[in-house]
Amino acid sequence: GENVEQHPSTLSVQEGDSAVIKCTYSDSASNYFPWYKQELGKGPQLIIDIRSNVGEKKDQRIAVTLNKTAKHFSLHITETQPEDSAVYFCATPGAAGNKLTFGGGTRVLVKP
């Protein structure tokens, strides 16, 4: 099955700085790459996703980049704010495309 590795596991940044989280995946047939944010005591929530026909997608302060050749994709958060503090998960469906396999998660702490 699909294997998704996510780094780093924790990330502490100063408010206003940028944060970058990287994921690598194993199944080259994967074609959908979402990022989920999980706040304390809540379920994961989609924040941005990208499909394999584009290399980058931006939505205000967050962006996702995809390198299909190297089989990795990254989440970029610019101008971080305290409310960005959460656990972030990457995911990918693999060839079958009928479920998401999640990475191990990155705990982001934005220090004011």
Add this chain to the structure above:
Amino acid sequence: EPEVTQTPSHQVTQMGQEVILRCVPISNHLYFYWYRQILGQKVEFLVSFYNNEISEKSEIFDDQFSVERPDGSNFTLKIRSTKLEDSAMYFCASSFGQGGTGELFFGEGSRLTVL
């Protein structure tokens, strides 16, 4: 905004007891899932359900687990004889399209504590 709702939010049970976790997916969604998250760890896939049958299950989803959509709105996860290692947060999710093609909407989770 439509949302996935789960009950109970927290259940404490004795080892060996049966537990049923309930979910009401978003009404026009066609695909339903259960995931679990052991404290501080990754979100793990358990099972997907479509057209009133299981479409895929993980190795975690053994004979102790079952799912059901009894009445067209609820989606339940039953653990027949709970073990200590079943203690986790269980998330229900639903999607309109197939799970690997678009957004999954998650509920807030049911925390299961097995003593």
